[in-house]
Amino acid sequence: MTEIYKKKNMSSFKAYEKVDEADQAKLVARRKTQKRLTIIGLCSIILVGVVVVAVVGTRRGNPGANIGGADQPIATSMKAVCNVTFYPETCYSSLGSLANSTQIEPVVVFKLAIQSAMTEVSNAAKRLSEPGVLGGATADNMTAIALENCQELLSLAMDHLNNTLLAGSVSLLQVMDDLKTWLSSSGTYQETCIDGFENANGTTTLKTTIANHLKNSTETTSNGLAITTWISKVLGSLKLRRLMSFSDEHHEEPKWLHSEDRKLLQNPDLRTMATIVVAKDGSSTYNTITAALQAVPDTSDQRFVIYVKRGVYNENVEVGKNKWNVVMVGDGMTSTVVTGRLNYDDGTPTFKSATFAVYGQGFVAQDMGFQNTAGPGKHQAVALMSNSDKSIFYRCNVDGYQDTLYAHANRQFYRECNIYGTVDFIFGNSAVVLQNCNIFPKRPLPDQKNTITAQGKTDSNQNTGISIHGCTISPYENLTSVKTYLGRPWKDFSTTVILCSNLGSLIDPTGWLPWVGTSAPSTIFYAEYGNYGPGSFTNYRVKWTGLKTIDSNTAGSFTVGSFINGNTWIPASGVPFKLGL
Numbered sequence: 251m252t253e254i255y256k257k258k259n260m261s262s263f264k265a266y267e268k269v270d271e272a273d274q275a276k277l278v279a280r281r282k283t284q285k286r287l288t289i290i291g292l293c294s295i296i297l298v299g300v301v302v303v304a305v306v307g308t309r310r311g312n313p314g315a316n317i318g319g320a321d322q323p324i325a326t327s328m329k330a331v332c333n334v335t336f337y338p339e340t341c342y343s344s345l346g347s348l349a350n351s352t353q354i355e356p357v358v359v360f361k362l363a364i365q366s367a368m369t370e371v372s373n374a375a376k377r378l379s380e381p382g383v384l385g386g387a388t389a390d391n392m393t394a395i396a397l398e399n400c401q402e403l404l405s406l407a408m409d410h411l412n413n414t415l416l417a418g419s420v421s422l423l424q425v426m427d428d429l430k431t432w433l434s435s436s437g438t439y440q441e442t443c444i445d446g447f448e449n450a451n452g453t454t455t456l457k458t459t460i461a462n463h464l465k466n467s468t469e470t471t472s473n474g475l476a477i478t479t480w481i482s483k484v485l486g487s488l489k490l491r492r493l494m495s496f497s498d499e500h501h502e503e504p505k506w507l508h509s510e511d512r513k514l515l516q517n518p519d520l521r522t523m524a525t526i527v528v529a530k531d532g533s534s535t536y537n538t539i540t541a542a543l544q545a546v547p548d549t550s551d552q553r554f555v556i557y558v559k560r561g562v563y564n565e566n567v568e569v570g571k572n573k574w575n576v577v578m579v580g581d582g583m584t585s586t587v588v589t590g591r592l593n594y595d596d597g598t599p600t601f602k603s604a605t606f607a608v609y610g611q612g613f614v615a616q617d618m619g620f621q622n623t624a625g626p627g628k629h630q631a632v633a634l635m636s637n638s639d640k641s642i643f644y645r646c647n648v649d650g651y652q653d654t655l656y657a658h659a660n661r662q663f664y665r666e667c668n669i670y671g672t673v674d675f676i677f678g679n680s681a682v683v684l685q686n687c688n689i690f691p692k693r694p695l696p697d698q699k700n701t702i703t704a705q706g707k708t709d710s711n712q713n714t715g716i717s718i719h720g721c722t723i724s725p726y727e728n729l730t731s732v733k734t735y736l737g738r739p740w741k742d743f744s745t746t747v748i749l750c751s752n753l754g755s756l757i758d759p760t761g762w763l764p765w766v767g768t769s770a771p772s773t774i775f776y777a778e779y780g781n782y783g784p785g786s787f788t789n790y791r792v793k794w795t796g797l798k799t800i801d802s803n804t805a806g807s808f809t810v811g812s813f814i815n816g817n818t819w820i821p822a823s824g825v826p827f828k829l830g831l
Contacts, residue, residue: 335476337469363474370467396446407439433475434712435659530561548572560585573610580618583647593624593631604635613638619647626651657682674704690726703737705744715745717808724754735763750780757785779805
């Protein structure tokens with residue numbers, strides 16, 4: 251508590267009287283706010299200056315150009331902003347209200363870009379619900395399910411855009427990592443919607459139709475991400491990120507990280523802290539995981555622990571998007587097992603085939619097993635899918651064949667897990683780090699090759715990728731006649747790194763396999779750093795432009811601390827982790 255004592259001039263002070271803590275806090279807050287407003291004003295001026303420089307550079311390359319055939323040139327500041335996007339024409343249209351502005355505030359541009367994306371996603375969802383959206387094509391069962399999935403995915407995209415708008419409106423740069431993650435995820439959901447029609451009716455016609463319906467929403471979402479990334483780079487380069495908050499609060503940690511939850515999660519035996527117990531033998535109120543999840547309160551900031559006793563639970567489980575901060579702990583990765591066999595070959599799209607699917611943010615699983623027993627002949631069959639932002643899987647088994655682990659979106663961390671599969675068995679477009687895990691390729695179909703990863707980054711501004719750090723890759727069974735590769739590029743900006751890991755002799759000397767043809771897009775980012783073991787020699791690796799040789803600094807950008815900002819949310823879970831290389 252602060253004390254103010256008498257000074258020589260007593261006229262303006264009360265002798266020896268303590269200042270009230272609340273009043274003092276308000277005074278400090280006002281001073282901080284005034285200081286921040288001053289800094290914000292200066293930063294806005296600097297940002298406008300940067301915009302002008304960008305415009306000058308643009309004009310030199312294209313002097314006197316008008317945009318979109320308009321009679322009058324668009325305001326130079328707005329033109330500079332849109333020039334950082336992949337879809338400038340769409341940007342000019344969505345930011346039209348700023349066309350005559352000569353000074354554009356970062357927050358105004360950000361809000362308008364996200365609001366525009368939300369409008370277009372909403373319009374796309376409405377169009378896909380209208381009769382005749384398939385253009386007269388026969389709606390077979392797979393197509394009907396894909397259309398239903400699309401509505402769910404667009405709802406998730408809208409949720410993430412809304413989170414982005416709310417968080418960014420309060421504290422733009424202080425939550426920049428969150429903003430880029432949620433915008434990246436929103437784009438991923440829309441891309442997954444389109445991919446769901448890949449082979450509908452045996453053709454690619456429907457996929458093209460759906461892509462056209464989502465053209466405006468995907469482009470405005472991409473532009474929102476590009477603008478957010480650009481603002482981050484401009485102001486980050488000025489080292490003013492933490493001073494640009496429009497709130498006195500610090501939002502780096504989730505709200506639930508208070509002392510009670512820290513103690514709870516750091517308890518050596520979470521089973522004793524469980525609110526709900528699930529028992530297959532009927533010795534508890536709940537004998538299914540699905541029933542137990544229905545008792546979890548929605549959107550709670552408090553941790554909710556479910557103990558699932560040993561047993562094999564034959565059910566397809568979904569942790570809904572409103573079930574936040576659920577901790578699920580079992581009796582061991584081979585003792586508490588959730589099993590299913592939904593698969594693509596039998597009529598279930600990949601997105602819906604997961605035995606265990608997680609959407610609610612802040613999910614933690616410990617000492618559990620997730621498996622899909624469909625087998626290699628059924629093709630895509632997911633054992634575990636996570637869309638949960640800041641989700642953690644510790645000492646878990648994830649067992650399947652093709653598409654075993656679908657790290658679909660948002661930030662994810664896997665520690666000391668065993669992951670089994672054949673084709674593309676770690677895939678998706680999340681920002682994911684697998685640390686100290688065992689990766690076990692299995693025997694695929696006779697005409698197949700094993701590919702461990704298939705990363706799905708579609709936009710260079712997405713902060714996504716697969717990072718395999720300190721893991722061991724070894725065969726689960728005899729694979730002497732099977733070619734096994736570290737991965738293949740699923741999308742144009744596919745990003746995968748293998749760091750400080752033990753690579754067994756099963757890894758083909760070329761290392762990586764093309765998705766199609768004999769090469770890969772130059773826009774991918776693949777890298778190996780600090781690996782060891784007989785499969786780690788890189789002399790005969792494929793000669794792709796996108797396969798990089800990196801130093802320790804670049805490798806470090808794919809670690810827990812840098813890539814998924816894990817130091818702000820993993821420690822409270824009590825799960826061990828390594829922050830850097």
